[in-house]
Amino acid sequence: MRIFDCDRHVMEPLFIWEKYLDNQVYQQYPVHFKHHFEAQVDLPPTYYIGEIPILKHWNRDIQLETALRPQNSTARKLAMSGLGQLQSMDQDCVEKALIFPTFTGYIVNHKQVPEQVSLAYAQAYNRWILDYCMVDKNRLIPAAMVSRHNTSTLAKQVELIAKQGFKVITIRPEPINGYHLGESVYFEFWAACQKFNINIAFHGGTHLHGDTIGADRFDTRFSLHACSHVLEAQVVFLSLLEGNVFELYPQLKFIFLEAGAAWLPYWLWRLDNICYPEFPALVKDKLPKKPSAYFKNSCYVSFEVGEPCLDEVVNWIGNDKLLFGSDFPHPDHQGFNTNALTQEQSLSSQDVERTLLQNPLECFGWPHE
Known part of the structure; x- marks a missing residue:
């Protein structure tokens, strides 16, 4: 099989910030570790930017469980460099990969980080x-990062990103600084992204210092992780619908990653059949088409290995809108292997093969090879 992995991550070494970040910002807001030691247990370090913890609800229970579980240190080390990433891809039979940040998103989107610091870290990461x-x-x-702390700067950020040669921007689905997407x-x-033909990849994550769904009522890893990816994916799709974004910018492509795909049939069914026809006069100007039609026109979604109901996803959006992402090297997706992609999937083998290469090539507008 030829695999295009649409969700593969780096592990950002600490030294890059001193090299790529504006020196004044680095002196005031350096990223660093604080180590914690207990009897017979070496707890994982806590990330800080200046004096601000980077992760929310990263408590002792999670640290202890992380220290005691089997480690994927080899994979994390490989993800720190391009050569290591290629080595890991060769091991996984991955031909191409879309590359995402790990910790930078928690810095750039951190609600306590000043606007200019957020922007400086986003642009340093891109370099x-x-x-x-x-x-x-x-x-x-590579997927580029933008700072959403000051929305008036976004169009200029996109212009620079386009000049640098990026074709994809990754953003979190949550509201940032009080504004949803x-x-x-x-x-x-959105207009700048459409002008420069840049795709948008939504990628959520647990432990953001921000308004992630569930963070106001839970503090356990179990519940936070249950909410952060899938529920945010559903709500950001609704946000774009409500804002008329799909109708106003029909050439944009939106990619939903690491939230699975099985949520789609129910969500699209409910939006189409319960919400859309309830008060037609209230939606006719914004949404001349049903919500599912906008997803089929503008959106792609990645599936999980072993995920149920993918045949029903295909019934709703077609087999050309599914992508695969391994989430390498993150520990909640350590079971990825090529055999798992073709065994016990709720998709035909032909559809699985299509998702692994043809669909991502079409999504990003690259010729078939």
Whole structure:
């Protein structure tokens, strides 16, 4: 099989910030570790930016469980460099990969980080990831980061990102600084992305210092992780619908990652059959088409290995809108292997093969090879 992995991550070494970040920002807000030691247990370090913890609800129970569980230290080390990433891809039979940050998103989107610091870290990451992927630009495709702390800067950020050669921007699905993605303050951003033909990849995560669903009522890893990816994916799709974004910017492509795909049939069915026809006069100007039609036109979604109901997903959005992402090297997805992709899947073998190469090539507008 030829595999295009649409969700593969780096592990950002600490030294990159001193090299790629503006020196004044680095002196005021350096990223660093604080180590914690207990009798017979070496707890994992806590990340800080300046004096601010980078992860929310990263408590002792999670640290202890992380220290005691089997480690994937080899995979994390490989993800620190482009050469290591390629080595890991060869081991997993991955031909191409879309490359995402791990910790940078928690810095750039942190609600306590000042606007100029958020922007500086986003742009420093973009400079570094381009160098990271330089080892093989045909196989390693980087996703750029933007700072959403000041939405008036977004169009300029996109212009620079386009000049740097990026084709994908990754953003979190949550509201940042009080604005959700369907609000009019983002219209210039969407217009710039459409102008420069840049795709948008939604990638959530647990432990953001922000307004992630569930963070206001839970503090356990179990519940936070249950909410952070899938529920945010559903709500950001609704936000874009409510904001008329799909109708106003029909050439944009939106990619939903690490939330699975089985949520789609129920969500689209409910939006189409319960919410959309309830008060037609209230939605006819914003949504001349049903919600499912906008997903089929503008969106792609990645599936999980072994996920149920994918045949029903295909019934709703077609077999050309499914992608695969391994989430390497993160510990909640350590079971990835090529055999698992073709065994016990709720998809036909032909559909599985299509998701692994043809669909991502079409999504990103690259010719078939």
